[in-house]
Amino acid sequence: MPPEQTMRALVHAGTPGPDGLRILNVPTPKPAADEVLIKVLAAGLNRHELFVINSHDDDQPRIVGADAVGTVCTTGADADPDVVGHTVLINPCLGWDNTEDVPEVPTILGGPIQGTFAEYVCVPARNVHAIPQHLSLAEAAALPLAALTAYRALFTQGHVKSGDHVVITGATGGAGVIALAMAAAVGAEVTVITRHTSKAAQAKAIGAAHVVAGTNDFHTELHAPADVVLDSVGADTFAAAVSSVRPGGRVVSFGATSTPDVDLSLRDLFFRQISIQGTSMGSAPEFEKMIEFVTRHRIAPIVHAVCPLEKAPDAFRDMAVGSGFGKTVFTIGDGQLAR
Ligand SMILES: NC(=O)c1ccc[n+]([C@@H]2O[C@H](COP(=O)([O-])OP(=O)(O)OC[C@H]3O[C@@H](n4cnc5c(N)ncnc54)[C@H](OP(=O)(O)O)[C@@H]3O)[C@@H](O)[C@H]2O)c1
Numbered sequence: 001m002p003p004e005q006t007m008r009a010l011v012h013a014g015t016p017g018p019d020g021l022r023i024l025n026v027p028t029p030k031p032a033a034d035e036v037l038i039k040v041l042a043a044g045l046n047r048h049e050l051f052v053i054n055s056h057d058d059d060q061p062r063i064v065g066a067d068a069v070g071t072v073c074t075t076g077a078d079a080d081p082d083v084v085g086h087t088v089l090i091n092p093c094l095g096w097d098n099t100e101d102v103p104e105v106p107t108i109l110g111g112p113i114q115g116t117f118a119e120y121v122c123v124p125a126r127n128v129h130a131i132p133q134h135l136s137l138a139e140a141a142a143l144p145l146a147a148l149t150a151y152r153a154l155f156t157q158g159h160v161k162s163g164d165h166v167v168i169t170g171a172t173g174g175a176g177v178i179a180l181a182m183a184a185a186v187g188a189e190v191t192v193i194t195r196h197t198s199k200a201a202q203a204k205a206i207g208a209a210h211v212v213a214g215t216n217d218f219h220t221e222l223h224a225p226a227d228v229v230l231d232s233v234g235a236d237t238f239a240a241a242v243s244s245v246r247p248g249g250r251v252v253s254f255g256a257t258s259t260p261d262v263d264l265s266l267r268d269l270f271f272r273q274i275s276i277q278g279t280s281m282g283s284a285p286e287f288e289k290m291i292e293f294v295t296r297h298r299i300a301p302i303v304h305a306v307c308p309l310e311k312a313p314d315a316f317r318d319m320a321v322g323s324g325f326g327k328t329v330f331t332i333g334d335g336q337l338a339r
Helices: 046-052 137-142 144-157 174-185 197-205 238-244 264-272 284-297 308-323
Strands: 006-010 021-027 035-044 069-075 087-090 107-109 120-124 128-130 164-166 187-192 210-213 224-233 243-252 275-278 304-306 328-333
Touching: 006 308, 021 308, 035 087, 035 137, 035 144, 035 284, 046 308, 069 137, 087 137, 120 137, 128 284, 137 304, 144 174, 144 224, 144 243, 144 284, 144 304, 164 174, 174 187, 174 284, 187 197, 197 210, 224 238, 238 264, 308 328
Parallel strands: 164 187, 164 224, 187 210, 224 243, 243 275, 304 328
Antiparallel strands: 006 021, 035 069, 035 120, 035 328, 069 087, 087 128
């Protein structure tokens, strides 16, 4: 069935933060020549969307959302029509074809290109992928951005291998949980850092060997120095992250959930010969490697809530305080997510 002229979408405008979110009817997008039009079935929430709506203070409507699974309805003139009818997952990182050609800032669906929290979204045909058989549709909708970021952070940038001691801050959030599962899958010994003691058991159930809870000075409580620290919390944890690594170790930074500005003594770097490595999302080849990796190790994101898009403002508020474990997924349409 061809799509209607208008579609329902979660639109942000006017008031920064979740109070500016509304479900509205907006024009249905049309695919460019190299694009496909996808009817979105489910879309995972990332903190990226919270950052975007918190800093969006004008009346220009924005549709956020990076992750999604959905069914291809139509294709542009140059896209392979054989994908029509396939249910696929989306790589939300656009135009990064070679891993070595690191972009100034990776382009992401939903910022400012129209995102996935809508009935339909257009994406380049090369950004759609088959869904791994072991994943439910909700899990697949929670996978793309978090898993791509975690994969590049751990393996391309962090060089994590079996036997490494890997410390992960923010490890109970969307990106942190999948990073924990991936690191454990290659035989790393993972220490999870969380503000909440109540999240420790769940972290251990998905592969954490150790949990340090309730302190930003976690470096004093580690059983051993880290080979690699993955940090996404930023200012609240960065000093402890640097203090946690062994001489010659590495801190990989991919976020700043608290705030981004940190004080750092260069002596802490040069005497102990520590590397600090930034990373953001990942390239198209890394997305394919990530899919292959989660398929081989049968890794699935942890989905703590599945709710209709209408509940999005509450889900954004919950995310702001970090109350969940893993990912929230929005259903779009009739809410049926059977494969
Ligand atoms: N550069 C990239 O490509 C990229 C991609 C994905 C994510 N990121 C960044 O990585 C970070 C995590 O993203 P996410 O989607 O996984 O977020 P998330 O699901 O909200 O998880 C963040 C976790 O950080 C912990 N946390 C520590 N301090 C916090 C604070 N002050 N406020 C709220 N939570 C705090 C919380 O765990 P506890 O409650 O257990 O402490 C929370 O579960 C974000 O900064 C995001 O922008 C970057």
